[in-house]
Amino acid sequence: MLKYELKKILIKQKGIILILALLLYKSIFSFYEIQSVYYLPSHEDREIYEAYICYLNGNLTEEKEKFILVEKEKIESVKSQYNYISIDLYDYRLSEEEYIEKYHEIQEYLKRDRAFQEVWSKYKYVMLNPSNRYFIPYDIPSLSVDRLDYLLVMVIIVLTVNFFFTERDTNMLVYIKSSKKGRGSTATTKWGIMMALSIIVVLLISGVEYIITIFYMDTVYLNYPLQSLEFYANSPYSLTMGQVWGSIIALRCIGLASFCSIVIVLGEITRSKILTLFIPTATMFLQGVIGTDKSLAYRIPFLTGLIKGTGYFRGNATVTMLKGTAIEETVKVFSNIPKDYLIKMIILALICIISSLGTVVLSYKNKQHKKKIVYSLLLILFLLSGCNTVQNDNVYTHNLNISKNFLLVQNENYYILGEDTNAVRIDKKSGEKEKLIRNSFYECTDPSVISRNYLQGENYYYYTYNKNARVINQINLESLTEKNIFTTNTEDKYYFLNLYLKYVDFKNIEKIWSFFIADDDLFLVMYDGRVVKVDIKSNKKEVVIDEGMFRYNISFDGNYIYYINSNLELKRYNIHTKESTVIIDKRVTRLYLMPDGILCADKNALYSVNKDGTSLKRIINASVNELSSDEKYIYYTERNSNNLYRISKDGGKGEIISDENILDFEVLTNSNYIYCRINGSYEPRYELLNKE
Known part of the structure; x- marks a missing residue:
């Protein structure tokens, strides 16, 4: 049975010719493509x-x-x-x-x-990040291009449709189904051949690309960090180019096999050769024109992202384009895809592969009611994957503290400073600055001072006030459009003897200290230590924390509010269940939230602890004032000298970075710098200090 089916697809249906033609084309194309990376003419x-x-x-x-x-x-x-x-x-x-x-x-x-x-x-x-960027002579095209191999997918679609529709077109399927042995073994054999063929073709093409690459480049370059390729400049992974190349090949094998499975299932559902050819082909071409942000192709439920592979390791990416004759516009072309989303796509792909086997076997056994169950399962999986909002738990941290006298929020690519009456976005690589508040009348009216700010995804929020009102506005960082989400007036109007009078209620000025946002809820941190939740749509208010706040030590990660109350207890409040719990049985006066845990301190030592209160660990005996961290180190200032130190997250001895009198600071992620406010002779000055 196996030999007969292999002979049918490879010889009778010209499958071997299609595959050899594909390999020849890929060899010529790969050779031409790697030649094109030789930028120099002579x-x-x-x-x-x-x-x-x-x-x-x-x-x-x-x-x-x-x-x-x-x-x-x-x-x-x-x-x-x-x-x-x-x-x-x-x-x-x-x-x-x-x-x-x-x-x-x-x-x-x-x-x-x-x-x-x-x-x-x-x-x-x-030089922007020497620790994970090495000198390499040329790019590796097969590893650093976000491109779907249309010809490869078309070959698999054509082979699959011909292979499964031949018996149907010649009525041989009736005789196969009538044979008890034939209907069972034929279904599994045909399915197994197509799965194996999909994987083998990917491995053959990858082998061709590898041979051509090492012909021009030494294999030692594959041991260099992934970020050595500019395509992966903002990749969040600490992997080598070789490791990622192997991972991408594995993803392509799974992706193409699952795409082949979808074609098989479509053939069984539609029973139409034309529709089975058209739907996957149309899907394949549509994924290339879905918008400016190319990461969307990796999130759609048709698994073309797995066939591409490269985007799952890319991270965020932007390009600067010329708009008109003199205006440069930065456009986001790719958004980082979280690791858990990749895992979900792999699981979905494997389920598709297994379900397609069940569908084929049941079809050949004429079990129509069971087939409907399989079809429904596949449809539900597609809908779930397509509707996934990719909202992850604890993917960001936001720290507040009374001592912070500069307004800095950041993501991987830039940081934003609130500077008096405007907000400035600063590129971490180039240092290029851009004002975010573009309202033509903004600076012509009564000036407003930015007091607090907040960054979530592609939206920047700032709290500002003047003598008339206290407002929180939102700026979309892609379009730079602005809208108001919260306003509280500080003036009251009344009439006396038919005359209009205005009274400014200065008591309202001091009420809101800071804020943060989760979904459609705005959380206001008040000067009296309360935290008030405001529904942005209905403006309905609810006090969620009312036990005082020690020097406004409060942090937020999207699900929990972490804070030190007036009794110096470190607690966390679940914004979904509305439960508040004590994290550790220790009095502390400092709090700093990291993506993977919490830093806290008392007057004698600095500690780390998991977010749920487990694994409390003393990092160093020191009187700590300000705190921050990055992937490897914890940064702190000593209370007496205000000198800046760093220490490994595992503990050890503190290493001095600056002997300046640093009042407060923030470590810039994905950068070699720390933004500091330093005590000067007459007034504080702001500087970028090198981490090293």
């Missing part, structure tokens, strides 16, 4: 470039950086000399012989210019 330029990279290969060291800077200075100097002698020749201040003599003296460095420009471009990329 063989001589490429040799110079490769000589540079051969020396710079790997991580950026002080020696390599010094070499690059000296080389740049020499080349710039030589280009300037060439410009001078060219002008002198043109103005007859030099003879041709003198020009040629001087030109030969600088010719060697002039030849290096084009190659060095590529090196300089790579240096500017690597």
